[in-house]
Amino acid sequence: MNDTTYDLSELSNLTPPAPHVPKLPPTVLHTKAIIYSTCTAVYTLFVIVTSVLFVIRTRKDKYRSAKLMLIETTGTVYLCIVSGLSNAFTPHWPCFLNLWGLYLGLSLWLFGFIARTMRLLFQSEFHQAKLHITALDADNSSGDEKPTWDRVLEKNELKSQSQTRRYRFGRFIERFSWDRKRHWFTERNLIRSTMGGIFIIFVYLTFIQIYSPRFTINPPNTRCDIAWEYAPMYVMVFLHIFVVCPLLTYWLSDIHDAYGLRRDLILETVIAAVSYVLFFSVLRLFGHLKAYFGNTLFLFMGLAIIHFVGVVVPLWKTYKKPVDSLTLEDLEDPDEDDQSTDAPNGAPCDRPSRRSAGNESYKLSQAIKRQSYNFMHPPLEPPPPLFESDTLVGFQRGKPESVHNSPVTSVKSRVSLAPPPIGSSGKTLEHKILTSNTLQSSMTTNRWNGFIQLLSNPRRFENFKYYAAACFCTELTLFLEDYQQLKRRVYPLYKLRTSEQSTRSKNALSLPASDNTVARNVMQTTPFPMKLSQLPAVQDRRSTLPVNSPATDNLSAHRPVPSTSTSTKPPPSPGITPALPEPSAALDIIDLPMDQQEVSPPHVTIYETVGPVYLPLQMQYDYSNNNNDNNQVQQRLAIAQSPPVPQHLCPLFYAFYRRYIDPESALALNMPGSYTREVNQNIRNNTFSITMFDEAHKEVLKMLYENVYPRFLKMRRTSRNRPKM
Structure with a gap:
């Protein structure tokens, strides 16, 4: 039996043969290279400019997590460059560039997206919990030791009688203390966690680059096919499709925000799942198209749409001048017309219910009215007048209470009086x-x-x-x-x-x-x-x-x-x-x-x-x-x-x-x-x-x-x- 030895440069010949790809004329290849290169350069410049403007315009908006969005954008740029240039210079594109571009691009976008979603989920739960904080009390706050959020939120939440809705994500993490959750979900710690995951991917890629013959740099291998080195990336993609996307959608569908962030994240989740499916299936079904574009193009198209939804549209809104088109009818109290619209416990309504639509603001308005109905409209009592001129109304956070029930209003109660005289000039x-x-x-x-x-x-x-x-x-x-x-x-x-x-x-x-x-x-x-x-x-x-x-x-x-x-x-x-x-x-x-x-x-x-x-x-x-x-x-x-x-x-x-x-x-x-x-x-x-x-x-x-x-x-x-x- 003869022993056969191979040089490392010859091991690439042992890879399975690539599927049949029709050869294109040189003129077509040249035209394709010019088109793809131009589109890649233009779109890369567009992504960089819009991302920088987005960070500048929204740096004060902590709810948008601009730094986490910047991590996602970096992944989009990586995939844009790899997808565009690999399609432009096929079949002469080195495989190791695909390896690094796909791993880093997908990892940056995926980890940044998950971190941004988790931060939004926590912010919604945290700001709902803040509504339970009682009035300022000097006796409990004048010490040198600062109260922990476990004492501030959890203790007061037991005292609160408001019917605030508990979100699904909040029920999932309620076993942890508020101080620990605040530490976990800060933007800084989420960025650190994201960078930790990227570092692990970087170490893995370095190991593959050193020991795998399929991704050699000199001489470069240009026969890029599916290999076991891509297994971790495929696992991440499948987990994102079948575990992360459904779970995040389940949690996001339960929260409400006034900026449309929930809508954007759910849309990004769906677009990402569709692009993953196209990445794996289209060229397997239509092999003759591979001569014109590769499967990475579908990932690029999906992330391009996500960039438009998450960055370009919010950036455009920051430059849009607000049009003050409100009328006197818009300034009226809408609760006077909607008191019977959201009756609790399935009570019948005298007026017909409003049509449920996909409008985000409409859903938020209806959800908030359902949350606050129990204490905003007490049963068997007429609603208070729009302006209280002779009656003082005191209320604690989450518990309205008429001052007539007690001769002296508690110091801890919240009050709002009719406007008294305020000064000689008559203007504040x-x-x-x-x-x-x-x-x-x-x-x-x-x-x-x-x-x-x-x-x-x-x-x-x-x-x-x-x-x-x-x-x-x-x-x-x-x-x-x-x-x-x-x-x-x-x-x-x-x-x-x-x-x-x-x-x-x-x-x-x-x-x-x-x-x-x-x-x-x-x-x-x-x-x-x-x-x-x-x-x-x-x-x-x-x-x-x-x-x-x-x-x-x-x-x-x-x-x-x-x-x-x-x-x-x-x-x-x-x-x-x-x-x-x-x-x-x-x-x-x-x-x-x-x-x-x-x-x-x-x-x-x-x-x-x-x-x-x-x-x-x-x-x-x-x-x-x-x-x-x-x-x-x-x-x-x-x-x-x-x-x-x-x-x-x-x-x-x-x-x-x-x-x-x-x-x-x-x-x-x-x-x-x-x-x-x-x-x-x-x-x-x-x-x-x-x-x-x-x-x-x-x-x-x-x-x-x-x-x-x-x-x-x-x-x-x-x-x-x-x-x-």
Whole structure:
């Protein structure tokens, strides 16, 4: 028996013969090479440009996971180059380039897609869980140890009585703690996991490149057929088709988001599965087509469609100018017409149900209304009026409760009052910020009016919170609720009273408006940084905001209105810090029932609430409003210049800081760096002021008005305008 030895370069001859491929004329091969090369270069440039613009335009949108999308795009580029050039230069294309291109391209796209889907699933579950967080409590948040999310979410979830729907993915991972899940599903850790999988693939390819004779570099092998070296890639593809795709579709079909991410991911899953099937089957059935294009072209076509859906379309939407086509009908409360549409437990409806369609916003609107119906529309009780002028409505997160059930509203409850008088200028700083152009159309004004009305109505605001959760902005609505708590606790301490004449102040409140002698005496006994003659005229505090519901004040008809006839002089220069006195003692004000305490609506800052009633602050407040000819808001008072926080409220302010401003908090807001540094410095110096969170309040209003409220109107309008069956 003769022993036969082979050189490594000769082992390629042992591979099975390739299937018959018809030979093309040289002119056809040349034309094919030019077409494929040109298309590859153009499309590669297109993918790179659109991906870079996508990352730049969406770098602040954390919900889109732009870095994970960039990993997917890198895989698309790899497959684009390999597919285009291999079809252009067949049969002279080296096989090792196919090996590296297919493995790296598919692995980058597949791992990036799974990571992006898992992050969306967790974000949806996490923001739904945030709705269960109770109101701010200084007693439980003022310690040095930061509470874990297991304590913040899981404990409060047991107390919550809202019928929030548990997603399928949430039920799958509920065995793990929230702190562990937050660590796992951060974008950084998902990228690390993806890179770990890519590193394993890279090690495997290096091993194959060294020891396999089918993928030699010198001399290059050009007879590229199915080989065992592709077995791991085929396993990944089949697992993706028969395990990953059905499982992700099952989980994704249960969640709702306001950006269409769920729709895009499900569409990408279906397209990927179809491209895999074509990759394995078409050329096996139609072998004569292999002379014109290879099977990798089907993978490239599938990922090209996915790139268009996941990158190009969202990028185009960022450049699309929003058209404000809302009418007065769009600003109406759609719940008034839909109260019987989604009756729970299969109860019959008086009105015909709306037609179910594939529109994403319509589905989201209907799903959110089903989730919030149980506590948004209590049985056997008529719905509350659109604006509560004489009734205070208090509600905890997830549990509305009328204040008439208890004589005193709990400190932990969430309240929203009818708009009281808010200042001499009749306009809030937020209103000037968001409607600074005096030539804006009436539609924009109506839209702003509808927004502030929504914030002031507890029932509609509770529904709005679910849309904010669908926009992954739950912390913005939670901020407004907790900020209102701060305002309610601060405002009574800065009323027009002094500790020496509290009795005379109470009597002055019952005098007719024409008799203001007592009020002037009280005003003269209140210390302020300048002489009385330098103070501006204090006008009636009745609001002139363009709100459809008139602002009411139960005590305004009997309150004396202090006024002066002197001219207004400018305040001190910015370099001089006015010596603002301490607020008057709380006395028995804090013991009054909450429905007897005045507080401004949620869109008004503490500065604008306290400014008209706290005389030392009136000078700065009126000057910043009266001398604003160009509707440009003056800079806010520095924290050191603002009235201090009473000692007994400092723990509450510190708890508020720890929840929303501290960068390490999971509810931390995306605030300007200069503001965050200023607040952090004052916290370290133990300096608290009543206006230290006003700038954060303005940013929250702006984000809600520009990002969440338009989607809220669009989805509610889509739900209302669907044709009835």
